[in-house]
Every structure is written in C-alpha cells, then in structure tokens.
Amino acid sequence: MPEILALLQTIAPVLEPRTLGQLSQVIFGMLVISGRITMLGLSRWTEKGGSYRSIQRLYYTVLPWAALHWLFFQKQFLKAEDEYLIGGDEVVLSKAGTETYGLDRFFSGLQKQVIPGLSFFTFSLINIREERSYPIQTSQTVKSATEKASSQAKAVAKKVKQTTEKKKPGRPKGSKNKNKQEVVLNPELVRLQQALQCLLATIGSILSLKYVVLDGHFGNYPSAFMVRQMKLHLISKLRSDAALYPAFAGEHCGPGPKPKYGPKIKVRQLDVKYLQETTVKDKLRTDIYQGQFYNKEFAFALNVVIIVKTNLETMAQAHVILFSTDLEQSYDTIIKFYSLRFKIEFNFRDAKQYWGLEDFMNVTETAVTNAANLSFFMVNFSYALLPPFRQHNPDYSILDLKAHYRGCRYATETIKMLPEKPDAILLANIFLQIARLGAIHPVFHSSNSP
Secondary structure (H helix, E strand, C coil): CHHHHHHHCCCHHHCCHHHHHHHHHHHHHHHHCCCCCCHHHHHHHCCCCCCHHHHHHHHCCCCCHHHHHHHHHHHHCCCCCCCEEEEEEEEEEECCCCCCCCCEEEEECCCCEEEEEEEEEEEEEEECCCCEEEEEEEEECCCCHHHHHHHHHHHHHHHHHHHCCCCCCCCCCCCCCCCCCCCCCCHHHHHHHHHHHHHHHHHCCCCCCCEEECCHHHCCHHHHHHHHHCCCEEEEEECCCCCCECECCCCCCCCCCCCCECCCCCCCCCCHHHEEEEEEECCEEEEEEEEEEECCCCCCCEEEEEEEEEECCCCCEEEEEEEECCCCCCHHHHHHHHHHCCHHHHHHHHHHHCCCCCCCCCCCHHHHHHHHHHHHHHHHHHHHHCHHHHCCCCCCCHHHHHHHHHHHHHHHHHHHCCCCCCCHHHHHHHHHHHHCCCCCCCCCCCCCCC
16 A cells, blocks of 8 residues: 555646545555445455445546546656657447446447447557557546437438449549548547547647557548547558559650659569568568558658568468558658557556456446546556566466455455554565465465475
8 A cells, every 4th residue: 555655646737635545545446446446345455444425526536637647657667768749549438328427329349349338548658779658648538419320310211221223333424523632521530539649738848749550440531630640650451452553754745734653553563662671571571661651541642551472382361451641651660650659558457357347337437537537547557566576477467466456455354353463574474475366476475385
C-alpha cells in the first residue's frame, strides 16, 4: 500500500484529497481481487473494508481523465531523449441489456461479427526505443440518432441494390469530377479528430510528435486528410487490391492537360528499381519495395512500401501495402512504426484480462467513462509497479503482481488476529512467504523450500 500511495502522489495536484483516498482503495482492491472486477467485488477486497457506497461515489464522480493519464505518464515514463509516436485503435466490449450508456451494435474483430456492446477508441503514446505502448486517452464511441438512421438507410439500400439489376458499366451520365481537396469527414472521423485535438492540447509543447499510426480501417484519403489537418503524418495500410500509379514520366504530345498518372503497377511484378531489400528464410523469400505512387482516391502522392512474400517451393505469393504521408520516410522506418501499432493490442488484453474492462456493470455515462478509463489507467499503473520486482526476476508478470498483493492482504488479516505482533524480521519473512503463494515467477525463495 505505501508504494501505491507514493505513485498516486504524482496525480495528487488534479484530485481532491477525498477522491485520491477513494482511488487508492479502489486500486488496491483491483490488485488483490481474485474474481470479476465490479464495484461490489471491489468493496469486499479493499484494505479498510470500504463500503459499496464509497466505491460507488468514486465511480459517479466526474474525473479529469485526460490530465490524469498524461500527468502519470509524464512523471513515471516520459523520457525526453526518446522518440514517441501516436498509436490508435478501437476496442469493442460485449454488453447485454438496454440501459448502458452508449450501448449499440459494433463490429468485434475478435468475434468477426457485429455484436451488441460498447466501443472505445484509445490513443496511446508508443516509445519507439522501448517498443512499449502507454494508453493516454480513451473516448467512448456514441452514435447519434442521425448516424444510426444513416447507417440503417445504407444497409437497406445495399440490400435493394443486390436484388436489382446489375449496374451498367462505365460512368453515370451527367456525373461531374469531384474536387478531392474538399473532404467532408464522416461522424467517426470527426470524433477521432476531436479526440486527437484534445490529446495534442493536453500534451502541449512538452513532447514533439510527428506520426499517427492507425490500422487498415483508416487506410483511406479522408483519414489521411484528417491527420494532415492536425499537422501530423499518417502511417497505415492500404487494401491489398489498391490501384497504384507512378507519376506520369513520358512526353506529352497530345491535346488536353498533361496526364498525372503513369501505367498502373502490378504489385507482385514491380520494377527492380523499386526493390530495397531481399531476404530468404525457411524457404520464404521476402522482397521489400518502396516508391512514391498515386492512388486515385488520394489528392497527393504516397510513400508506399510493398512487402511481397514468396514460397520458394510452391511459388505462392502474398503481399501487404503500407503507406506514409511523409514522402521522406525510409522503408524500414515505415515497417517498424506500423508494426509498433500492434503494441496497443497488449494494452487492450491487459485491460480486459486483469483490470475489469470486460467486467464492469455500470450503466450511467459518468460511471461507464470512469470504469473504462480506470482499466486503462491500471495498465500504466501496473507498469510502474513492476520494475522493483523485475530487478530480481525479469519474467515477473502482472499475474505475479496480483498474487503478491493478494498474499499481502491475507497476511495482514492473519496477523491482526495474533495476540502479539511478531518481530520485524519474522514479520517481513511472513509477508514474503505468503506473498509468493500463487505466483508463477516468485522473487523470493525460502531457505527451507526445496
């Protein structure tokens, strides 16, 4: 408990003393609890036997989560000499009932289908040297009535289109060219831009950020346009069937304006001039190409990296198309930065598995916001608790951390029942011995143990 209070002093300036005390009890309860992390469960595990009402008061208090996440990260993890990038992704939770704030139907990547539940979009700061992601901002996706109606109308139109006659090939009569510079952001990108603006405003000038890494869902021109509006560069992935064109390099001698696009490239039969690296491992050849290409959906050229893998036995091929809006970025940097985006998935796993992101049963807007943000706050908080243990055992995990605090909780309650307190040395040995029970990678081994 003393180390928990010491870490919480970093966020004390933005919380009232009473709220800080309630938060410390809830955090201790989350560290020792063995079942689902709900308000009722936490009230049974807090060190001072906190009542359900005390836990409820914290969950129904509006907390400045943007400041809390950033202040804790700044004091505990920020290294001025390291480079960071912004990673973003959506996490979908399955929820039943009808009363939970923001409850809707969202596509779950894990279940590969649309499910009833809640959706949260999380931005994290990724330390490039450490290759670790730190959740910094979490915002809930709440669809407006207009957005829901539009989505239903599109679904109906799609069904009607499938039952009608096949569309005639070619361009519809009377259609006009669209100005690609004029982009109307959809509600999803508007929410994303507002969250990104809030994040950048919170960070201010303390940290210099240049890149935003998003998955293939955002590998399109409106997303790139939105990120460029924020004076940042987007790194993402294009569809595997995306049409790419080099700039027109021939001599224009016909009527009309000079063509913008050259002949369409074949991503699996690229010119050797684009080849940057070739490696062979386990009869699998990997060719990496890079070039500046156009896609007709984008108003500007892209820095494209194409990774082609060939099975040398069957000659079967597969490819991935990554891109960056920074035309000066090297191919290996683009690949590395995009691969680091996956680190945020480990944050989602920890938040769900250990810190109650899937467990909470709150229904009001404030309580749902607090429950989700507290889960991601605990991801970073556990990172701050682990280093002293990993000095003795590098494999020490979050499961070991929870086993340690649960053992300390058992030892504390047992010692309270003794008529006399043991001496300090014996007391320390009791705590260490009980705290290692249930640990996978204990940091303490008794001299009597086999």
